[in-house]
Amino acid sequence: MKIAIMGFGTVGSGACEEAKTAGGIEVKRILARHGREGYEYLNDIITADIDDITGDPEIELVIESMGGIEPAREYVLKCLRAGKHVVTPNKNLISACYKELMEEAEKNGVRLRFTSAVGGGIPWLFNLLRTKRADSITSVRGIVNGTCNYILDAMHDKGADFGDMLRNAQELGYAEADPSSDIEGTDTLRKTVISTNLAFDAAVTEEEVPCYGIDTIKACDIAYLKEKGLVCRLMMSAVKKGDAIEVSVEPAAFGKDSLEANVKTNNNLITLTAENIGTQSFYGQGAGMYPTGQSVIQDVLDIRDGKEMEIPAAASGLRADNSEAVRRYYIRHDRMCEHIEPLIDTFEERDGIYYCISKPIKVGDMHAMGHHRKEKGKDMFFAALAE
Amino acid sequence: MKIAIMGFGTVGSGACEEAKTAGGIEVKRILARHGREGYEYLNDIITADIDDITGDPEIELVIESMGGIEPAREYVLKCLRAGKHVVTPNKNLISACYKELMEEAEKNGVRLRFTSAVGGGIPWLFNLLRTKRADSITSVRGIVNGTCNYILDAMHDKGADFGDMLRNAQELGYAEADPSSDIEGTDTLRKTVISTNLAFDAAVTEEEVPCYGIDTIKACDIAYLKEKGLVCRLMMSAVKKGDAIEVSVEPAAFGKDSLEANVKTNNNLITLTAENIGTQSFYGQGAGMYPTGQSVIQDVLDIRDGKEMEIPAAASGLRADNSEAVRRYYIRHDRMCEHIEPLIDTFEERDGIYYCISKPIKVGDMHAMGHHRKEKGKDMFFAALAE
Numbered sequence: 001m002k003i004a005i006m007g008f009g010t011v012g013s014g015a016c017e018e019a020k021t022a023g024g025i026e027v028k029r030i031l032a033r034h035g036r037e038g039y040e041y042l043n044d045i046i047t048a049d050i051d052d053i054t055g056d057p058e059i060e061l062v063i064e065s066m067g068g069i070e071p072a073r074e075y076v077l078k079c080l081r082a083g084k085h086v087v088t089p090n091k092n093l094i095s096a097c098y099k100e101l102m103e104e105a106e107k108n109g110v111r112l113r114f115t116s117a118v119g120g121g122i123p124w125l126f127n128l129l130r131t132k133r134a135d136s137i138t139s140v141r142g143i144v145n146g147t148c149n150y151i152l153d154a155m156h157d158k159g160a161d162f163g164d165m166l167r168n169a170q171e172l173g174y175a176e177a178d179p180s181s182d183i184e185g186t187d188t189l190r191k192t193v194i195s196t197n198l199a200f201d202a203a204v205t206e207e208e209v210p211c212y213g214i215d216t217i218k219a220c221d222i223a224y225l226k227e228k229g230l231v232c233r234l235m236m237s238a239v240k241k242g243d244a245i246e247v248s249v250e251p252a253a254f255g256k257d258s259l260e261a262n263v264k265t266n267n268n269l270i271t272l273t274a275e276n277i278g279t280q281s282f283y284g285q286g287a288g289m290y291p292t293g294q295s296v297i298q299d300v301l302d303i304r305d306g307k308e309m310e311i312p313a314a315a316s317g318l319r320a321d322n323s324e325a326v327r328r329y330y331i332r333h334d335r336m337c338e339h340i341e342p343l344i345d346t347f348e349e350r351d352g353i354y355y356c357i358s359k360p361i362k363v364g365d366m367h368a369m370g371h372h373r374k375e376k377g378k379d380m381f382f383a384a385l386a387e
Numbered sequence: 388m389k390i391a392i393m394g395f396g397t398v399g400s401g402a403c404e405e406a407k408t409a410g411g412i413e414v415k416r417i418l419a420r421h422g423r424e425g426y427e428y429l430n431d432i433i434t435a436d437i438d439d440i441t442g443d444p445e446i447e448l449v450i451e452s453m454g455g456i457e458p459a460r461e462y463v464l465k466c467l468r469a470g471k472h473v474v475t476p477n478k479n480l481i482s483a484c485y486k487e488l489m490e491e492a493e494k495n496g497v498r499l500r501f502t503s504a505v506g507g508g509i510p511w512l513f514n515l516l517r518t519k520r521a522d523s524i525t526s527v528r529g530i531v532n533g534t535c536n537y538i539l540d541a542m543h544d545k546g547a548d549f550g551d552m553l554r555n556a557q558e559l560g561y562a563e564a565d566p567s568s569d570i571e572g573t574d575t576l577r578k579t580v581i582s583t584n585l586a587f588d589a590a591v592t593e594e595e596v597p598c599y600g601i602d603t604i605k606a607c608d609i610a611y612l613k614e615k616g617l618v619c620r621l622m623m624s625a626v627k628k629g630d631a632i633e634v635s636v637e638p639a640a641f642g643k644d645s646l647e648a649n650v651k652t653n654n655n656l657i658t659l660t661a662e663n664i665g666t667q668s669f670y671g672q673g674a675g676m677y678p679t680g681q682s683v684i685q686d687v688l689d690i691r692d693g694k695e696m697e698i699p700a701a702a703s704g705l706r707a708d709n710s711e712a713v714r715r716y717y718i719r720h721d722r723m724c725e726h727i728e729p730l731i732d733t734f735e736e737r738d739g740i741y742y743c744i745s746k747p748i749k750v751g752d753m754h755a756m757g758h759h760r761k762e763k764g765k766d767m768f769f770a771a772l773a774e
Contacts, residue, residue: 021663022521121664123517127510134409134684259670262649271670276408276677277508281670283646290663297521307694 001304004029004053004084006075007066008036008046011089011116014293015063016042022297025304029053031066031075050075054082061303063296064088073097080104080112087299089116089292095190099203099314113299113308118144118191121291122284123298124270128198129309135274137199139239144191146266146286147175147182148214148234153264155222156231162217174266174287185213185234185249192236196247199272200240201316204247208320210367211249216374216381221332224355225253225383230330231261232383244321248363251383253330258386259283326360333380339369357385388691391416391440393462394453395423395433398476398503401680402450403429409684412691416440418453418462437462441469448690450683451475460484467491467499474686476503476679482577486590486701500686500695505531505578508678509671510685511657515585516696522661524586526626531578533653533673534562534569535601535621540651542609543618549604561653561674572600572621572636579623583634586659587627588703591634595707597754598636603761603768608719611742612640612770617717618648619770631708635750638770640717645773646670713747720767726756744772 001024005012008030016039019025028045029052035043053059062079064086066072072093076086081104088094094101094114105112115125119142128140143149147169154165166183169175181187189211196204214234225232230253238247254260259281263269268286273279285291302308333340333354336347340356347356358366366382373380388411392399395417403426406412415432416439422430440446449466451473453459459480463473468491475481481488481501492499502512506529515527530536534556541552553570556562568574576598583591601621612619617640625634641648646668650656655673660666672678689695720727720741723734727743734743745753753769760767 018521018663122667123514126517127514130510130513130685133688134405134681257649257651259646259649262644262646264644276405277681278672278675278678279670280509280672281668283666283668283670285665285667291665294521294664298517301520307696309694 001060001300002026002028002058003061003063003300004031004059005063005065006031006053007064008032009065009067010289011292011296012063012065013039014289015065015296018290018293018297019300022301025297025300028059029056050078054078054084059084061085061087061300063300064090064093065296066090067092069093069096076101077104080108080110083108083110085111085303087296087303088114089296090114091117091187091190091194095193095206098194098197102311111303111308113303114194115299116292116295118194119268119270119282120286120288121295122268122270122282122286123295124282125195125198126298126309127282128195128272129311131272131274131277131280132199133309135276137240137272137274139273140195140199140271141235141237142270143233143260143263143268144236144270144286145182145188145234146268147179148188149263149268150174150266151183152214152232152234155217155219156226159219159223161219183213183215185211188234188236188249192238192247192249195236196238196245197314198311199238200245200318201312201314202245202318203314204245204320209247209249210322210363212251212367212370212382214251217251218381220353221381224332225330229256230254231256233260233263240318241324243318244324245318246322246325246363247320248322248325250367252386253383254386260386322363325363327363327366328360328385329358329366329382330385331356331358331380331382333373334378388447388687389413389415389445390448390450390687391418391446392450392452393418393440394451395419396452396454397676398679398683399450399452400426401676402452402683405677405680405684406687409688412684412687415446416443437465441465441471446471448472448474448687450687451477451480452683453477454479456480456483463488464491467495467497470495470497472498472690474683474690475501476683477501478504478574478577478581482580482593485581485584489698498690498695500690501581502686503679503682505581506655506657506669507673507675508682509655509657509669509673510682511669512582512585513685513696514669515582515659516698518659518661518664518667519586520696522663524627524659524661526660527582527586527658528622528624529657530620530647530650530655531623531657531673532569532575532621533655534566535575536650536655537561537653539601539619539621542604542606543613546606546610548606570600570602572598575621575623575636579625579634579636582623583625583632584701585698586625587632587705588699588701589632589705590701591632591707596634596636597709597750599638599754599757599769601638604638605768607740608768611719612717616643617641618643620647620650627705628711630705631711632705633709633712633750634707635709635712637754639773640770641773647773709750712750714750714753714771715747716745716753716769716771718743718745718767718769720760721765
């Protein structure tokens with residue numbers, strides 16, 4: 001099968017390498033402004049003109065690895081309209097434009113697949129669809145951001161500060177120069193939206209999902225939780241309750257004997273629960289040139305060989321709805337005011353800092369309070385107590 | 388697709404139920420001596436005559452869920468020769484007759500698949516084949532016997548005796564009346580042979596794999612390991628080293644912060660390592676009517692829709708070879724003799740019992756010593772120290 005790659009960064013070149021390993025896939029064109037060091041032998045197939053790809057009838061499939069929304073969206077639409085299958089690891093694009101792109105693919109009789117958009121090298125979305133073929137999914141949840149997990153795990157192991165461990169993650173190449181989409185939970189949010197929509201044939205949007213990251217965590221939070229036998233992780237969570245999907249992104253505190261608590265460094269662990277089969281988890285490298293590149297190529301092989309799983313239309317009518325979702329939270333703050341006090345079940349005060357366990361609180365209320373205090377520059381961190 | 392089921396026990400009826408959930412599969416015949424309580428509506432399609440299945444041109448696929456080797460082997464061969472695909476969860480059969488059955492399927496242009504033979508409801512073998520399509524497997528290992536894990540986990544949690552926890556497992560239906568194939572490691576051995584052969588395109592046999600179970604473990608072993616921060620699990624392990632596959636079944640002691648140590652009750656955790664993608668693990672229910680039944684039906688759907696993964700011929704030439712495999716072991720015994728003493732690095736003696744950590748020992752030597760002492764009725768238990 002002859003393919004093209006749009007975007008020749010880490011994932012694009014990883015996919016190029018993995019295509020060689022897999023065999024039977026020829027990269028005919030690469031859309032990029034310039035070549036890449038170490039890949040000079042590919043200079044002849046590099047083009048800056050999208051029409052060289054969409055206009056080439058030999059190219060059956062295009063890998064989009066440019067990242068971001070525009071011009072990726074425009075180029076993917078062009079490829080689909082030109083009758084080419086598209087494979088992409090681009091979570092921003094799929095989270096934001098899922099419905100539009102799937103409908104365009106459908107209209108043109110081609111496939112759009114994006115297994116690597118959640119879980120990197122872990123075949124999560126593929127297996128979610130495969131399980132769904134013969135069962136009803138009741139929940140999806142997991143650790144899907146390796147950068148945050150690296151930071152939280154390192155803070156737990158070393159008693160270190162957030163800022164120092166973030167800098168470590170940047171030095172190791174796990175975190176970007178601008179790490180905000182990781183640490184504020186946006187990356188996890190996008191993966192949550194994608195997983196939720198596939199799990200429940202839904203059309204949930206990013207705006208409907210409460211999202212609170214780990215950028216306000218401190219060494220004292222980790223130390224307090226550790227003392228109580230708990231370990232903090234940033235979690236995606238989507239649970240079907242009747243016609244509602246209770247869906248959120250937030251830190252959660254797990255017992256130290258749980259699988260989640262023992263996911264080390266930058267690994268991911270993603271779990272589904274289904275009515276008949278019970279709980280299934282998938283663990284591995286959620287990012288990186290070779291894992292993500294291979295996951296991209298697995299989608300390519302699936303499409304080439306007709307082995308991809310069907311994606312049903314987003315027609316279940318299930319909606320994001322947290323109105324009945326209540327949880328008990330760990331909350332750390334520095335001033336016991338009249339807004340917080342009524343929510344607290346138990347607390348300890350140490351050196352002017354309040355470490356609290358809340359009564360059951362609505363998820364929306366907890367997130368609103370957290371964001372309000374963050375905007376005001378006031379100290380607070382919270383984490384759901386995992387059941 | 389019209390199918391038949393041979394054998395109508397727990398897994399056969401589970402597959403029957405799951406076929407209904409999946410849809411598009413009609414069970415036309417069931418081979419059984421008599422009907423099953425709760426399934427009286429199926430009495431009309433029950434037959435005791437295999438020819439009613441092999442002679443029916445409408446039946447395209449047969450599920451073999453009789454268990455054991457004969458007459459399952461004979462019937463499966465008949466079905467393959469009659470041009471019918473076969474799906475089976477029967478690990479005894481696949482472990483013992485893999486090459487013969489795969490060659491017969493190939494000769495008749497039909498498919499034989501057995502994802503549920505290892506890991507029950509976990510899509511382990513399917514994903515192993517899928518990863519292998521684009522990568523080179525370097526090791527497979529895991530907890531693949533839920534009964535043993537239930538016993539080990541309960542002993543660890545409660546400080547209880549082996550015999551009491553085995554009886555609990557029997558009462559819960561996790562262990563058979565005759566539990567020997569679970570606790571002596573034979574069930575794990577079969578799953579190891581199947582996983583190893585798929586991972587490495589090999590033709591390893593049960594006889595070539597050193598196998599030591601958990602039937603000699605005592606509460607004092609668990610307590611000693613726990614004191615050292617270790618947790619005991621029964622492991623399958625197959626690692627590629629050059630042209631050799633170092634393959635074994637044995638208890639292993641893991642640090643309490645590992646994923647393996649935190650696999651609770653009767654769950655399974657199975658892990659592959661591949662050259663490019665690194666480590667991937669799969670977790671879930673390794674047995675049970677619905678999980679195993681669903682895994683069987685997933686194979687049926689794959690074959691119906693042409694979505695099954697290819698199984699390459701067992702032609703890699705890689706062989707089981709533990710001659711260079713050395714490990715450090717925890718060894719508990721009651722008499723420090725001239726055979727054991729030279730192998731020991733450090734030990735503690737408590738109440739006449741020796742708790743030892745060995746120097747690096749050849750796997751074959753450790754297993755030979757363990758089996759020798761078991762045959763002589765002498766006390767010993769050992770567990771490899773996981774790296």
